[in-house]
Amino acid sequence: MISDLFSVTVLVGILASGIRLSTPYLFAAIGETFGQKSGVLNLGVEGQMLLGAFAAFYVALSTGNLWLGLLTAIIVGALMGLAMAYVTVNLHAEQGISGIGFYLFGLGMSDLLFQKLMGTVETVKGFPKLYIPVLSDIPYLGEIFFQQNILVYFAYLLVPVAWFVLNKTTLGLKIRSVGENPDAADSLGVSVARVRYFTIILGGTLSGIAGASMSIALLNVFQQNMTSGLGFIAVALVYFGAWRPIGVLGGALLFSLINSLQLWIQVLSIPIPSDLAVMMPYVVTILVLVATVSKVRAPSALSKAFERGD
């Protein structure tokens, strides 16, 4: 019944699972924000996530060390970012197309490695819930916010850090200027190539962590194509959030909360066809996007390769 939705258990459940579901989106979309702010559209996020998820899972499974797994995901993500940076910055490749190439590479490679190294679905003991002292004892709020695994906290800490770096530091200023007007930035002695290398590698790293957050913290399994389009939604969230970390957070939370709401709607046997319930997060996201057409425009140099003296 509809009224069942407003019980405390259900509301706490919706909020807590919304927070969990948003974690991989946050890592991936914040990483993508850095890239796009500097003028690089990376559509390979999903592939970077898949390889990160597999690397983290496989290392955690074979060594039993979750941190080593996370580190491997970071390295794998960074290497994917490095390759992407070389292709887009040095070789001036079309960013959308090469991004899709990287996606397919990650999809195929993670599948191949999975088949050759594991062969069947297995499970690991992932990062456990970390109860923050004192805060986790607060009724309701504690359960929602402070009884999550460590990567969830990292994801949320990343938002203010990203905001600070982008808006309050020289590095952030360089990133933004390279994304808005690379010629001007170049003429003032900012190395467009170096800034873009930095943001793309950072984006790859965060995508790798996003994958790891799924395979060794939230789900604790690896399966072929387990991200199932999540990386592309993360790219969309950057547009939704108007290239601001706080906006990305809002989008990720909205999408995830509606998703957990629809899970509860079905569990409580509220008579809405499951097909409609499943559609809800997408419909609401589109509606919000339409209603709040942002005045913020995309970075001017987004998806344009930079060539000195063009």
Next chain:
Amino acid sequence: MKKFVWFVLTLALVLSACAAPAAEEASAAEAPAATEAPAEAPAATEAPAATEAPMAEPFRVAVVMPSATTDLAFGQSMYDALVRVQEEMGAENFEFVYSEGMFVVDDAAAAIRDYATQGFDLVIAHGSQYGSSLQEIAPDFPETSFAWGTTVDTFGEPNIFAYEALSQEGGYVNGVLAAKLSASKVIGVVGPIETGDAKLYVDGFKAGVAATDPAIQVNVNYIGSFSDVALASEAATTHIAAGADVLTGSAQMVVGAIGKAEEANALWFGTQSNQASLAPSIVVASQVYHWEVMLTEMIGLIEEGTLGGQSFSANLANGGQVIEFNDGYALPEDAKALADETIKGIVDGTITITLP
């Protein structure tokens, strides 16, 4: 110009990546060269009836499937069945190859056509979404036998077999057992999309629970995807938060959900493939498809010259479906007895399952 070169190179990369999940030889055994043809070969224009001699050429099967052979669900059920047929017939008499990860129907259609062109004896389209492609392809290869599932529809083509699983039967048995074992009287179900095999399983499961204890609440959640592991896992968490102490679910994305059940120490019932390996302490039983029962029948028919036109149902009675209990879980005697009794009832027809 440089841009164009890179565009072409990237495109090549993309295309080669697309082609990556290509056929893999499952059996290395090459066909023994057909030099030693049987003595009566010149006369053998008709299929020789009941030959005891080994076949001159192995029976060759190709299968195209949407997910992976290792998905612990639908894809694996077919792969395992083919392996069992091979063990039964011998690697020198039976070879199979497969293309997995064929979520894109167009790719699958191309693969099906390729296999037919290569002269496989039987090409299996292991996914109901491949039906309309098969309907187009099959008439072009009247000498080749095709099979597709899960369905009962052969399109009236003489060279298409159809196969399905009466998943509601195993679902019913799982449901009876789940109702018996639930202490909280709340049971959660994680489904993919409300259709086909998954819907049959879930409806059968609900009927089994209702027949055992009508007071039990079964909460069903279809997540709208066969691949979204994250959402399936969150759905399981939601069920547990809503008080469920027994869970089940269908399709390959449930692997994450099983982990959540294990963390919460809730029981799990599997379907399609034996899922006990994922969480040995909480998986009670799995309904497992044994497609080899159907495959063996099809192979027999093909060798006699019937290439299709029939449909097969895997059920508990013909052994196409088996309830596999997990030895690692200590199932109480009376519950096991109840399950056995239910299976017997379904097989001899004393239990009829009414679906909504």
